[in-house]
Amino acid sequence: xxxxxxxxxxxxxxxxxxxxxxxxxxxxxxxxxxxxxxxxxxxxxxxxxxxxxxxxxxxxxxxxxxxxxxxxxxxxxxxxxxxxxxxxxxxxxxxxxxxxxxxxxxxxxxxx
Amino acid sequence: xxxxxxxxxxxxxxxxxxxxxxxxxxxxxxxxxxxxxxxxxxxxxxxxxxxxxxxxxxxxxxxxxxxxxxxxxxxxxxxxxxxxxxxxxxxxxxxxxxxxxxxxxxxxxx
Numbered sequence: 001x002x003x004x005x006x007x008x009x010x011x012x013x014x015x016x017x018x019x020x021x022x023x024x025x026x027x028x029x030x031x032x033x034x035x036x037x038x039x040x041x042x043x044x045x046x047x048x049x050x051x052x053x054x055x056x057x058x059x060x061x062x063x064x065x066x067x068x069x070x071x072x073x074x075x076x077x078x079x080x081x082x083x084x085x086x087x088x089x090x091x092x093x094x095x096x097x098x099x100x101x102x103x104x105x106x107x108x109x110x111x112x
Numbered sequence: 113x114x115x116x117x118x119x120x121x122x123x124x125x126x127x128x129x130x131x132x133x134x135x136x137x138x139x140x141x142x143x144x145x146x147x148x149x150x151x152x153x154x155x156x157x158x159x160x161x162x163x164x165x166x167x168x169x170x171x172x173x174x175x176x177x178x179x180x181x182x183x184x185x186x187x188x189x190x191x192x193x194x195x196x197x198x199x200x201x202x203x204x205x206x207x208x209x210x211x212x213x214x215x216x217x218x219x220x221x222x
Contacts, residue, residue, distance in 0.1 A: 035212075050208075090154055097208075098142075098143075098208035106153070
């Protein structure tokens with residue numbers, strides 16, 4: 001079965017460190033998204049990609065970056081982690097023509 | 113996001129119907145979705161409705177869309193303990209991105 005794998009599932013880091021959250025999908029979907037989930041805010045879009053070498057900023061992109069070198073992976077990098085980036089991060093994929101999102105299980109990040 | 117709003121909590125007795133409401137602002141929305149999130153898990157699609165429809169029924173789920181008022185609702189008939197979860201309303205327009213509400217935590221009591 002096709003799936004979306006996020007790693008690590010849980011991570012604790014310190015302020016100022018660089019952190020990379022991995023997202024790997026076997027759906028062969030062109031579109032990939034990163035969201036963060038915070039209480040009272042729901043899911044907010046960080047970055048998204050419509051294909052290889054394509055990346056776009058979402059509504060809360062400051063302090064985050066992504067790169068898309070192949071169809072399967074969209075790693076999310078926090079250049080210098082801040083306590084405000086403590087959150088649960090979800091990767092999602094979508095068919096080329098839009099429609100429903102398929103979600104990974106999430107990565108819980110704590111920045112101390 | 114701010115473009116999609118829903119109430120944060122709903123408590124319902126087992127066997128009763130649950131109704132979760134959502135409002136959105138984007139008049140160009142093409143699809144509207146309901147997702148379910150169980151503890152420690154990702155979101156799973158429950159159902160969706162195309163913007164030119166006003167109702168969709170799928171077993172215990174009924175979705176109503178009032179496009180004029182930009183109001184979407186999800187009714188769960190005969191609510192069970194397994195329905196306890198967070199329910200997210202989401203909308204998408206032509207750019208394929210989905211905007212989500214803050215989520216409604218549904219608690220089913222015996």
